[in-house]
Amino acid sequence: MEYKVEELSPVERKVVVTVPVEEVDAAIQATVSVYRTTVDIKGFRKGKVPSQLVEGRFRQQICEEATTDLVNVHLNEIMGELGVQPMSRLDVDAGLLARGEAFTYSVKFEVAPTFEVPEYMGLEVEQEKPEVDPAEIQAVVDRIRENLAEMQTVTEDRTARDGDVVVVDFSAWQDGKAVDEIKANGFQMVLGDNQSLPEFEAIVKKLKPGENGEDDITFPEDFINRDFAGRTVTLRVKLHEIKAKVMPELDDTFAKKAGGFKDMAMLREAIENSYLESRRNLVRADAQKKLVDQLLAKVDFPLPPMVVEEHVDQLLGDFKQRVESQGRRLEALGKTPEELRGQFRPKAEEMVRTQMLLLAVAAKEGMAVTNEEVDRHLLQEAIRTKQDPETVRRYYEEHNLMFALKDRLLADKAVEKIYASAKVTEVAPAAPAQEGGEAKPARKAPAKKAAPKDADAPEAAKKPAAKAKKDGAEKKAPAKKSAPKADKADE
Template structure:
């Protein structure tokens, strides 16, 4: 395999690759052999199907996989020899392997720019000393008590109130008295006061006594997740079948033993304080680290790879979409075009890209590296958090050339820790919010 490198810009390279016929034949033969060892065809024992039959029968899959595997091997070799890491997706331009022909293709990718780093040793950064107040501890205890509480059926004829769980039937009718499709439920378990439904709907439920029926007009908001109902008013008919209230237990040593096998309530409080403090110390450190990088970034200027910025914009918009959906809304509810949304995310995306490139430059200067075990450990963590199969996730990262970005992220974290260890950290009292 031979290749030539062309610098398309300060942050983008194009590599033209030529693969000789001998290497093409070897790649295809290897792929055919792997298929032959596992396929079963009528009239042949497993692993005994003639090579010519296997190649003819599974040609499309074999040639596609052989091409992908060969290109991935080349990419790793080229990146290693060039001593550079792609910052975004690697673009491939070429066809599939063919018997008896040399294979030519191109790859293009973005790389980090050269950055003249400022002196970060002894750089002064403030660390906001975290604290935990008793009100927060009490809130946790109350939440645990609520989760442990016993649900008791309400017998008197009263209305649902905050903290109750009401079992209701409801149905919606439009202005013509026609039943609205999609707004109906039987024995719906509604947690009152937890904002699981529209505020007006919940307020209406609170007006209906146990065992009774009631109705009222509800106008759906303009940004409702289902645009079919947005800005429309429906008459909601509701029946309250049952109400359950929570029976809380006293906050004492016995409660602490049941909640987590603590010796006493005070020991339980100490554990909650410690957990809060650990979380806030990590957050305070993270804030100090980012403040440090922001200060150092003001001293430098460098070009940004557009693909890297584009990736960050996509991530920002996906996060925005997920947050809105959790609120029962969608991106369209913001009243902006996709282009306007992307432009609005550009500033934050550029800031994130600058931080990443700066940290990679520090990592290069300090000779930091990432071992394969560290990448695997991070992939396993991602798999567990997302509920994915580790092997399938790793294959996805490899096939889509995402390993480089993951390695850069780990490398950036190392660079951040090293810079922070060399900074002059000044502890200050937490600023008033």
């Protein structure tokens, strides 16, 4: 095997590989030998089938497997000799091996840019002092109280209102015919909780238990179910029951139910400590971001295009998931795929620039990621997602994500090194934004995940809010249309 390396750009490489006839024939024969031990052909004992018969019967599969195996061996050898670490997935352009013929193929990939790393030790940075507002502690107590509230049937003679949990039957009709896709019996929902279309809730709020009501509703144009987008139907509703929340007293019994605390003082202390820890992580992340920004301002280097596009794919995928979770369709935003990708490209480029800088620092420090560290991360990921660790590992391997994972862990090490050596000055927290002003968003640490949303609550008290349940329902209630939020598009 011989190969030639072409430098397409400072961050792009192309390797053209030429394989002689002898190596091609040997690779095919090796695969034929493997097939001989496994195939069953009538008239022959397993392992005794003539090679020519096996090759003739399974020629296509044999050539495909032989090509894949040979290319993988070559690429591992070539990357080792070149001493490069591909930053993107390998783009292999290859046909199939054929007996008696030389074989040529090429592979394109991207590498990290080369640049002079600025001095990153002993930088100066300001970091806010973590503080907790008593109102924030009370807000957590109130959320826990909501979670522990009991639902009791309302006995007074009144209509349903926001905050109530109602049990309804509903069905949709159009031109005198039932719309089978929109109906449910014994459906429970919380009014005023953004679970359903306002028009649907408006019908329910006019009713008392045992009463029926109906009205025309029009599904929004960006409704996630395209069959109903913009469609008007008559919705018929019967209200069976109204349940209201009964809030528990804030006493020692409440503290015990909230997580086994002795009294309210211990509960509040646990919330405060958890809040402080969350704030420490947040201000530390903000300081790390400032340090990296200082370094990025001193360097300029080209970015690997495919790596940037992979990050755009990731950001766009996350955005699509958020949009669809609100009952909307991405297409209904009125933007072309190219416009959406352009919207996320600046953020993707910032992420890649940060990654390239931190990997350069890691290389200069001679840092490495051990197999144990990879295993630990995969285990934590498995615990977080409630999956089997081997399933998580297999997903990373099958999707060629192991290199990216190691790069991310290396970047984490690098930013910790930079922060550990920095001269950190603690300052008072910034004043809250004035009325009519815009609060400054907290910045995230490079290459790290944001703190969990409920990090301010003690672990034992992190219980999901009570959700309405559906008993025997055939379909979901019409989902609420959420207005697009421009400030979410670049998250």
